[in-house]
Amino acid sequence: MPDRGGLRIARAGSLPRGEGADVIRLGLAGALLLAGCAESRAPEPQANRLPARPTIVSLNPCSDAVLAEVADPAQLLAISHYSHDPRASSMDVGVARRFAVTGGTVEEVLALDPDVVVASPFLAPATRAGLEDMGIAVVSFGIASGIEDSIAQVRELAQLAGDTAAGERLAARIAAAAVPVEGERVATVLWQSGGIVAGEAALVTDLLTRAGFTSHSAARGLGQADYLSLEQVAADPPELLLVAGNEPGQHHPLLDHLTQTRVEPFDPGLVYCGGPTIIRAMERLRTLRTAMLDRRLAKRTASR
Numbered sequence: 621m622p623d624r625g626g627l628r629i630a631r632a633g634s635l636p637r638g639e640g641a642d643v644i645r646l647g648l649a650g651a652l653l654l655a656g657c658a659e660s661r662a663p664e665p666q667a668n669r670l671p672a673r674p675t676i677v678s679l680n681p682c683s684d685a686v687l688a689e690v691a692d693p694a695q696l697l698a699i700s701h702y703s704h705d706p707r708a709s710s711m712d713v714g715v716a717r718r719f720a721v722t723g724g725t726v727e728e729v730l731a732l733d734p735d736v737v738v739a740s741p742f743l744a745p746a747t748r749a750g751l752e753d754m755g756i757a758v759v760s761f762g763i764a765s766g767i768e769d770s771i772a773q774v775r776e777l778a779q780l781a782g783d784t785a786a787g788e789r790l791a792a793r794i795a796a797a798a799v800p801v802e803g804e805r806v807a808t809v810l811w812q813s814g815g816i817v818a819g820e821a822a823l824v825t826d827l828l829t830r831a832g833f834t835s836h837s838a839a840r841g842l843g844q845a846d847y848l849s850l851e852q853v854a855a856d857p858p859e860l861l862l863v864a865g866n867e868p869g870q871h872h873p874l875l876d877h878l879t880q881t882r883v884e885p886f887d888p889g890l891v892y893c894g895g896p897t898i899i900r901a902m903e904r905l906r907t908l909r910t911a912m913l914d915r916r917l918a919k920r921t922a923s924r
Contacts, residue, residue: 670757673782674735679724682893683738683761685711686774688719689790689896691781697732698722710893726750736780763892766826767798770894790896797899801832806912808833809858811848812891813865819844824891827898831905833860850874860912862886882915884908 676691677698678684684699688711701723702708703716722728726747729737736757739748748758759780764770771791778787808828810818817837818825822844825835836858837848850869853861857878863870864886875883890901 670735670780671782674757674780675733676736676738676781677722677729677732677734678738679722679729679743680738680740680761681708681710682740682763682895682897683773683777684716684719685893685897686777686790686895687738687781688715690774690778690783690786692783693718695781697734698728700724708889710889710897726754729756730754738777738780764823764894765821766823767794767830767894767898770823770898771795774895794894794896794898797902798827798830800830801906801909803832804913804916805832805834806860806909807836807839807858808860808862809836809848809853810862810864810886810891811853811870813867813870813888815847815849815867815869816845817842817848818891819846823894823898824901827901827905831902832909833905854878857881860884860908862908864888864891882912 681702684703698720701721
């Protein structure tokens with residue numbers, strides 16, 4: 621058992637390694653339900669006493685990718701174990717595997733001896749208390765609700781890491797990728813694991829809007845994490861169905877008969893997190909919109 625400052629810490633795990641990829645997705649979806657009720661980052665008095673270039677452990681999967689770009693590699697002692705899992709990571713797994721990982725237990729973090737831990741607001745209270753009792757600052761970042769919120773988080777994480785210039789470079793890349801498109805829009809459903817859809821306050825909805833899509837599900841009264849059944853999809857199909865999951869119903873043969881609907885996979889790792897993930901998500905969405913507009917044009921030409 622680790623010893624820091626003469627005090628021994630009992631086990632107080634927050635993110636056990638045995639949890640599967642769906643846990644993070646469901647957890648993030650649940651967190652989105654609370655996003656409108658909480659600050660995106662809680663103020664942390666201990667963070668004001670950090671060195672200029674602190675060593676960092678990230679327990680927050682959405683912060684991993686940002687820190688990998690704005691912190692010196694020697695500063696980032698470990699990232700969340702989800703980022704090494706291709707089924708759950710929001711960042712390039714090859715990049716993620718350059719860093720050590722942690723399951724989030726107090727013992728693991730103490731062994732790394734960071735100056736600060738970057739976590740989510742849902743970090744287990746016992747874990748937070750154990751780390752803070754040992755003199756390790758804990759800074760919380762929530763799920764970004766839009767582009768501006770995500771860029772603000774990038775700047776805060778860069779300031780925490782002591783490299784504001786790196787934060788500005790990443791912020792500029794995100795802003796450039798997220799410039800709204802003009803012209804025709806495409807009615808779309810983003811169909812996630814568990815059959816749920818994204819709500820108006822979700823980051824991915826902001827991305828869809830900027831990329832030239834409208835929410836087919838929102839137009840029918842569905843909000844964040846509402847359930848959309850296969851039967852509902854078949855009865856009232858959108859022009860584009862983005863499938864962000866691998867459940868049997870999301871790949872049912874019935875979908876092949878929706879001749880007026882284009883069904884496309886959408887990486888679940890692009891759904892929840894901001895930072896550099898936004899750049900990849902916008903590239904994918906712009907490509908899809910171009911294909912959909914080409915499809916419309918082909919139909920119009922064929923009908924003449």
